[in-house]
Amino acid sequence: MYFIHMIPGIRMTAPSHLSALTTRNNRLFTLLLERELKKTGLRSGQVPVLQALQDGKTLNQKALADFADIEQPGMTTLLARMERDGLIQREPDPADRRSTLVTLTLDGQRKSRNIVPIMEHLTDTALKGFTPLERDILVTLLERINSSLKSQL
Amino acid sequence: MYFIHMIPGIRMTAPSHLSALTTRNNRLFTLLLERELKKTGLRSGQVPVLQALQDGKTLNQKALADFADIEQPGMTTLLARMERDGLIQREPDPADRRSTLVTLTLDGQRKSRNIVPIMEHLTDTALKGFTPLERDILVTLLERINSSLKSQL
């Protein structure tokens, strides 16, 4: 059981358009993330793939789509671009001829090492002035929303 | 000054990838919003335009882009689709020949009346189980994040 004291800015008003807030939130995040990633030759959509395949791991495209939480066709086109850009390799799965195994190239491995510091810096920027408790409350509330929305799918 | 008692689920852990959370959040919002809007023949991107032009208002494309908080080319292509679909009309501004004035068609006005209830229902779904205080805290924290991120642009 936890208590919050003095969260600055609390107004006790009805939420302004929550979806407009989260849309704006996400676009700002993506914009700044793209800006940082650009220096290393990466794009925002590639981040989950690079993280899932770190340390030489191998996954098929379905597993990557599940990890990134996007639909399969989106992952297929994303991986096609990443292969074109030399970040990943695709090879047929000998154990299941429907399946394609994906691994990072050496260049993909090298570039993926920039992601964690970039994400940490971005998170710090976003949560500037937040107390640790406020950070946890935010994450908790967002996860509750995501759970509520997901249950409506 | 306000206090929170017993926010369920608080874990006191480091935030999991905040941008992944907000990205997921926004995609879920958009998905459910699209699903509801589909019944009325609208799309999620059209919502800010329809709201800005309610009650017969007239705005040029730049003002609409500012209102929707997107770049001008995005608004141009959005309005082209909305004109194609009969939701808006565009006419040259007689006072400034660079400018195009946008108004809702009768069909656009009629359909736009569905937006508020849909958005309210979606917000209620997302914030199911939230106390009024939790709603306010969420909005406050999101607005603080947006402000921090915006200052980095």
Added chain:
DNA sequence: TCTAAATACATAACATGTTATGTATTTCAT
């Protein structure tokens, strides 16, 4: 065993958004 269902991937068509760039018009300072 063999057929029906499930699974993995690809492709097409599209919406939504971004940067980069070009054109026409307006504004403003000298």
Added chain:
DNA sequence: ATGAAATACATAACATGTTATGTATTTAGA
């Protein structure tokens, strides 16, 4: 009054994601 800068819009090229649909392979049940 005019030339430079600012403004409004359009277009192109692209990334990211969605649904709908098709193909090939694997799995599972009668």
